[in-house]
Amino acid sequence: xxxxxxxxxxxxxxxxxxxxxxxxxxxxxxxxxxxxxxxxxxxxxxxxxxxxxxxxxxxxxxxxxxxxxxxxxxxxxxxxxxxxxxxxxxxxxxxxxxxxxxxxxxxxxxxxxxxxxxxxxxxxx
Numbered sequence: 001x002x003x004x005x006x007x008x009x010x011x012x013x014x015x016x017x018x019x020x021x022x023x024x025x026x027x028x029x030x031x032x033x034x035x036x037x038x039x040x041x042x043x044x045x046x047x048x049x050x051x052x053x054x055x056x057x058x059x060x061x062x063x064x065x066x067x068x069x070x071x072x073x074x075x076x077x078x079x080x081x082x083x084x085x086x087x088x089x090x091x092x093x094x095x096x097x098x099x100x101x102x103x104x105x106x107x108x109x110x111x112x113x114x115x116x117x118x119x120x121x122x123x124x125x
Contacts, residue, residue, distance in 0.1 A: 025110055034100050042110030043092035049112040052089035057107040066108075069093065070115060 023044040032038050042052070054066040056079075067075040067085035075083065087093035089112070097104055 023110075023112065032100055034102060036100050037096060037098045038100060038104075039097075040095045040108055040110070041092065042094075042112075044112050047090040048114050050090050050115050051113045052085075052087070052093045053109075053111040053113075054083075054085055054093070054095045055109040055111065057109065058103075059106070063109075066095065 023042070025043075026041045030038055030040075040054075042054075051068065051070045053068040055063055056066055057063045064078070065076055066079045066083050067073060069085060069087070069089040073085050075085065082098045084096045084098070085093060086096070093110065095108065095110070
């Protein structure tokens with residue numbers, strides 16, 4: 001029976017200064033049997049980083065947003081059934097993948113960023 005191999009990487013986005021910012025992820029890689037579940041963890045030590053994102057990069061190099069959290073959690077339609085983001089964006093987030101499939105073999109990225117008022121600006125008409 002083939003297994004599912006997951007590599008996990010963490011990113012911090014929009015960083016004005018990396019000094020003092022710490023981000024941890026675990027596990028760094030994971031090999032699990034199809035049908036089982038996997039949980040990825042991502043934490044950082046700066047509560048100013050109040051947005052958290054989870055991405056999947058497939059073997060073909062396609063990078064897709066799975067879910068993000070800023071106050072509430074939003075899952076992309078494609079991932080809603082088996083991927084669940086939980087936790088608190090300002091501290092620690094989790095991504096649980098249930099009923100693993102071979103096509104879940106990928107690199108998973110956790111990213112955190114600081115909310116900006118520019119996020120809510122719309123272009124002038």
